[in-house]
Amino acid sequence: MASETLEVKEIHSTHPEALHDSHEHHGHDSHDDEFELPEVNFIRKYIFSTDHKVIAKQFLITGILMAVVGILLSVLFRIQLAWPEHNMSYLRPLLGNWISDTGQMDPEFYLAMVTMHGTIMVFFVLTAGLSGTFSNFLIPLQLGARDMASGFINMLSYWFFFLSTVIMFASLFISTGPASGGWVIYPPLSALPQAMSGSGLGMTMWLTSMALFIVSSLLGALNYIATVLNMRTKGMSMTRMPLTMWAFFLTAVIGTLSFPVLFSAALLLIFDRSFGTSFYLSDIYIAGKALENSGGSPILFQHLFWFLGHPEVYIVLLPALGMTSEIISTNSRKPIFGYRAMVGSLLGIAFLSFIVWAHHMFVTGMNPFLGTVFMLLTLIIAVPSAVKTFNYLATLWMGNIRFTNAMLFSIGLVSLFITGGVTGIFLGNAALDIPLHDTYFVTAHFHLVMGSASAFGFFAGVYHWFPKMFGRMMNERLGYIHFWMTFAAVYCVFFPMHFMGMAGVPRRYYAASTFDFTQGFTDMNAFITISAMLGFLGQLIFLYNFFYNIFKGKKAPQNPWNSNTLEWTTPVNAGHGNWAGEIPAVYRWPYDYSKPGVNNDYLPQHIPDAAISKWDANPETASLLYDEQGNEIKDTPAAHH
Amino acid sequence: MNHKLKSGITMRFRTMATGVLLGLPLLASAAGSESGGDSMDLLMTGLKILLLITVVLSLNILRMVFDLRESDPLRNINFNELNARIMVGFIFIGLCLALYFSFHFQPLYLPEASSEHGMEIDKMFNLTLLITSIVVIITHLILLYFVYKYRWSDSRRALYYHDNNKVELMWTVAPAIVLTVLVLDGTKNWNAIMQPPPENAVEIELTGKQFAWNIRYAGSDNQFGKTNFRMISAENELGFDWADESGKDDVMPGEIYMPVNKPILLKIRARDVLHSVYLPHFRVKMDAVPGMPTQFWFTPNKTTKEMRVKLNNENFNYELACTEVCGRGHFSMKRNVVVVTEEEYQEWLRKQKPYYKAPESDLPVQVAIDSTGTDSTAIPTETAEKSVSKKDKIAVAGKIKKQANQFLSLK
Known part of the structure; x- marks a missing residue:
């Protein structure tokens, strides 16, 4: 393994000529500006590939498929919430005996769907699908590296993820049902099969799947960190990195430090479930029996879980913020405002994300003094978040805005980040959290700021980098419809939930019929569900647009958005190794948009000052490299074309 | 010409095929449920077939609207302009609706707290709500204005301006001050709520x-x-x-x-x-x-x-x-x-x-x-x-x- 890794790395980073040679040999009879490693067969190229771009696409497509499952689950349980009394027999072909003979949904299966929706969306879609995809795809391309530090470990990272996905997905179909205790899987509920049927085999599969997921996530994150720190091209100092790189880098750091804690939490839970230990269990009488377990604490699990769980929120969100910084700057044709402040606030958020976890636990009975501390720390995190928002707005100011699909989704993210973010100020405040904790107010908050904002970042990323991924363009107009349907649906679904939260309606309730104070939202629930369904339909448009245009889309130009970053200097269909010839060196920061003295409204990172006028006259030649004196570097394949 | 026509036909055929493929599982489930045989099942089968037809038709319509390269019916629309306008309308109407419904649903909210500490919490909630609402409204109005005002124009160039430490400092300190107020208020209330209970409780x-x-x-x-x-x-x-x-x-x-x-x-x-x-x-x-x-x-x-x-x-x-x-x-x-x-x-x-x-x-x-x-x-x-x-x-x-x-x- 070590030797193979080394070998691959060597080919990638130190022998561009070797790659070039192979291109010379194969170039004419196969592809125009595409080249391959000579010995690569189909399986090594598309399935067990070590090319970061292929791995990124594998993450992307797996993520998209899991997103379909995750969103579909939410539509199904929304049906229950909107029309709790109606006959759901028509769902029997899909859900089988989870719908009773009289057409009622099983309450445990309702919880199972809520749990799986949360798990799938948070981990499989927004962590692996978002960060996995774009970290993999963009880190080498934007830093000027031929691949990740270790292509082999990168491949392992995907296949661990794939295995984990298969297990999680399979758990949906077992007869006792998948894990059902909420995505936070608090014991004792998740530890005791007597407590609910989902805590049996379903929970075992959940834990197995998550253990593999964590392995995948760690392999990926370590690779990202190593790559960012060691493999930046000449001239790419840390402060010349695009904000995407900062975001992915910090995301990886957060993941590396926090995921192992979840692993330990899961491991202890496995011990409690299977080997009779009492880490989380004590004084329990259930199903007619007093259990032997004594001395454990369920609160311990919550501390361990949220030590990952809260950073996880930023693992999900930071990549989205990084990508939209890039996209907003590009499409405003204006440098990002306050680059250093943006980096600083990312650093601040990353650091603070580790010391706020207990704000999820204000009312768990932990020491009230801790509540004070965590309230203070939590509300501090609003400051860097506010700085980011204002910088976004300042970037738009005096810009020249193109509403590409990616830009629309990025603007949507800014709006959602504000609307969802401010409710965090309520929930981070320990005293206010008392009435709001575990109500729909929380659901509204995190779906807007973490779920939807990150999803918007994901879409923005897909629309923006689709041409680089597949060499083709997506359909802009379908993208518009997709955006407006999604934007409207997101607000129609999640905004009303604030009102339910203010009425005190608790989360994860199968029906609101038991309590007087939860009544009165029948119409609103129906409205939310219908909005969710329409939102889901909107995603079908995206699916069509995405999969159809992978094969049939218009051929993409080399730099479709007139962007400054390095990935657009690679050939349209770049092979393994990314650049056909030399890796471009970098002479400036990535945000020289509309720079005075330059005719074009962009100025790529790889153009030295001495070559500005040459490039300016002929900006389409994106692959053309210049040395510091402004001379063309002749010996690149791109120069031959 | 002939070639184009032919490829058009094959394309349409392919769309139909895709539609059928997408619909197959639906049809299968329809067939499965037919064994029940009562009118409800028949209705469901009918609905499923209708859904199938809709899927096929809409795929075709989508293709016609979005993929005709020669006579694009929408070629005269400036989509950049259109999106800017929709965004303005969306944000403005959205803010109005949010405000309206916040008041409209007031009867459903929990009534004023029935406990002493609860009334303090309510006060805090209202203060926080006021502050955050102002923030949301103002930032969204700015967003709305910028998005419209600075939409693309061929005759304009963006301003190359990317740093202003004074401004950064300002919008770091301002939220920090507001949050300090809220934290102090929260700490005071939290500590009061969490202090040891009185003897006579x-x-x-x-x-x-x-x-x-x-x-x-x-x-x-x-x-x-x-x-x-x-x-x-x-x-x-x-x-x-x-x-x-x-x-x-x-x-x-x-x-x-x-x-x-x-x-x-x-x-x-x-x-x-x-x-x-x-x-x-x-x-x-x-x-x-x-x-x-x-x-x-x-x-x-x-x-x-x-x-x-x-x-x-x-x-x-x-x-x-x-x-x-x-x-x-x-x-x-x-x-x-x-x-x-x-x-x-x-x-x-x-x-x-x-x-x-x-x-x-x-x-x-x-x-x-x-x-x-x-x-x-x-x-x-x-x-x-x-x-x-x-x-x-x-x-x-x-x-x-x-x-x-x-x-x-x-x-």
Whole structure:
């Protein structure tokens, strides 16, 4: 393994000529500006590939498929919430005996769907699908590296993820049902099969799947960190990195430090479930029996879980913020405002994300003094978040805005980040959290700021980098419809939930019929569900647009958005190794948009000052490299074309 | 020309094929359900076929609208302009609707808090709501304005301007100041709420189990009897250790009664999994943790009667709910809460019979759960619990017989 890794790395980073040679040999009879490693067969190229771009696409497509499952689950349980009394027999072909003979949904299966929706969306879609995809795809391309530090470990990272996905997905179909205790899987509920049927085999599969997921996530994150720190091209100092790189880098750091804690939490839970230990269990009488377990604490699990769980929120969100910084700057044709402040606030958020976890636990009975501390720390995190928002707005100011699909989704993210973010100020405040904790107010908050904002970042990323991924363009107009349907649906679904939260309606309730104070939202629930369904339909448009245009889309130009970053200097269909010839060196920061003295409204990172006028006259030649004196570097394949 | 026509036809054919492929699972399920054969199934089959046709048609329409390269019907639309305008409309209308509905749904929100600390929390909530609403509205108006004003124009160039430390400092410090105010306010309230309960507080013990709350008052001696979870059984809900005399006068009513304007101390426990005591009208919430008793104290300041008058709703009741997911019956763990005057409370307390029944007693055993009639929606659970634990030293054979008699007499 070590030797193979080394070998691959060597080919990638130190022998561009070797790659070039192979291109010379194969170039004419196969592809125009595409080249391959000579010995690569189909399986090594598309399935067990070590090319970061292929791995990124594998993450992307797996993520998209899991997103379909995750969103579909939410539509199904929304049906229950909107029309709790109606006959759901028509769902029997899909859900089988989870719908009773009289057409009622099983309450445990309702919880199972809520749990799986949360798990799938948070981990499989927004962590692996978002960060996995774009970290993999963009880190080498934007830093000027031929691949990740270790292509082999990168491949392992995907296949661990794939295995984990298969297990999680399979758990949906077992007869006792998948894990059902909420995505936070608090014991004792998740530890005791007597407590609910989902805590049996379903929970075992959940834990197995998550253990593999964590392995995948760690392999990926370590690779990202190593790559960012060691493999930046000449001239790419840390402060010349695009904000995407900062975001992915910090995301990886957060993941590396926090995921192992979840692993330990899961491991202890496995011990409690299977080997009779009492880490989380004590004084329990259930199903007619007093259990032997004594001395454990369920609160311990919550501390361990949220030590990952809260950073996880930023693992999900930071990549989205990084990508939209890039996209907003590009499409405003204006440098990002306050680059250093943006980096600083990312650093601040990353650091603070580790010391706020207990704000999820204000009312768990932990020491009230801790509540004070965590309230203070939590509300501090609003400051860097506010700085980011204002910088976004300042970037738009005096810009020249193109509403590409990616830009629309990025603007949507800014709006959602504000609307969802401010409710965090309520929930981070320990005293206010008392009435709001575990109500729909929380659901509204995190779906807007973490779920939807990150999803918007994901879409923005897909629309923006689709041409680089597949060499083709997506359909802009379908993208518009997709955006407006999604934007409207997101607000129609999640905004009303604030009102339910203010009425005190608790989360994860199968029906609101038991309590007087939860009544009165029948119409609103129906409205939310219908909005969710329409939102889901909107995603079908995206699916069509995405999969159809992978094969049939218009051929993409080399730099479709007139962007400054390095990935657009690679050939349209770049092979393994990314650049056909030399890796471009970098002479400036990535945000020289509309720079005075330059005719074009962009100025790529790889153009030295001495070559500005040459490039300016002929900006389409994106692959053309210049040395510091402004001379063309002749010996690149791109120069031959 | 001919070639184009041909490729057009194949394309359309392919779209149809895609549609059919997408629809196949639907058709299959339609065929599957037809075996039932009644009119409902027929209707569903019809609907599914209709859905299939819609899918095929819409795919075709989408293709026609978006993929015709020669005569694009939408070629004259400036989409950049259009999107800028929709964005302006969207944000503006969205803000108006959000404001309107915030007021519109006010009758559904929880009424003013019925506890002293709750009223402080409400004040804080309103202050935070005011501040954050202003922030949301202003930032969105700025967003709206910038998006429209700086939409693409061929004749303009963006301003190359990317740093201003003064501005950065300003918008770092301003939120920091606002947040400091909120943190101080929050700390003050949190510390007040979480300080140790007063000596004279009325103690009520709430024990969560799947899926009901057990309520316990200390009885005339003002002292809770010792319990041990290993002694729990169907007849001994909390696992009283009857060797401890102080437990014999403990009462376990089906409703929570609280005297108004007196501090109430909730002692919170859980028997099986996590639960959470949630009294929305009093702004009270605290998890119930197996193996780790928790507590929350507060002072109710409005009686149920007063609230009924105030809300003009004769049927108003305070309620106790569970807010930590605990299994299939999580949504149904309800107890009524009644706040009364001190005299009414004492009178009610006097009327309560102790949970303890001497084994010799002829009185039927009181089983706290299910006897209150509030669990009509609860799903049958704990069948296993009906069997008596070996460890229950109190259980005597005659008792089981009595319970059976009681069950029969109820029938």
